[in-house]
Amino acid sequence: MTGAMVKDCILDDENTKVTFVVKNGDMGLAIGKGGSTVTKVKKAVGREVEIIEYNEDSAQFIKNILSPAELKSIKIVEKNNNEKIALVNTDSSNKRIAIGKNGINIERAKLLAKRQHEINNIILK
Numbered sequence: 001m002t003g004a005m006v007k008d009c010i011l012d013d014e015n016t017k018v019t020f021v022v023k024n025g026d027m028g029l030a031i032g033k034g035g036s037t038v039t040k041v042k043k044a045v046g047r048e049v050e051i052i053e054y055n056e057d058s059a060q061f062i063k064n065i066l067s068p069a070e071l072k073s074i075k076i077v078e079k080n081n082n083e084k085i086a087l088v089n090t091d092s093s094n095k096r097i098a099i100g101k102n103g104i105n106i107e108r109a110k111l112l113a114k115r116q117h118e119i120n121n122i123i124l125k
């Protein structure tokens with residue numbers, strides 16, 4: 001429908017939203033001129049639509065997911081058991097944005113980071 005390559009999709013039944021992860025560089029195609037493509041997709045699926053641009057760099061991908069929160073730094077650490085954790089540093093007002101109402105933003109970020117980059121947890125500091 002959009003011409004953008006979709007890498008992942010999450011249906012959020014609780015919040016009646018669908019989140020698409022599109023290939024790096026396909027954000028413009030996915031949004032369309034003046035948001036026209038998003039509007040078409042929204043009508044077709046009958047839900048709010050969110051688009052996140054994929055990035056091979058796991059820190060940049062997490063930044064994309066948590067946008068519009070402004071993040072000071074993201075450090076990916078690997079524990080002895082090969083578990084990867086993203087340590088995200090931000091101020092208190094942006095921390096609230098990153099977490100979202102009832103934790104929806106951070107939970108979505110954790111799910112996508114796990115599916116796309118095998119990151120087991122995201123910790124906001």
